Amino acid sequence: MKKKFKMQDLDCANCAAKMEEAIKKIEGVQDATVSFMMQKLTIEAEDARMDEIMEQVVAICKKVEPDCKILL
Secondary structure, three states: OEEEEEEEOOOOHHHHHHHHHHHHOOOOEEEEEEEOOOOEEEEEEOHHHHHHHHHHHHHHHHHHOOOOEEEO
């Protein structure tokens, strides 16, 4: 299942690239894109594990850029 999320306070294109790389390594994620310009996260992952995966995604984003929020 593919889902899109709005991001808030993503201040750095390099941080977006780091987030995208880390998110793609999460088990169950087929693809992920973090767009700095659009302030958007697009994730394609197993529907049954989406909540669990999104918890990990939020943690990764907080670690890379503490001020960044994903509007779930």
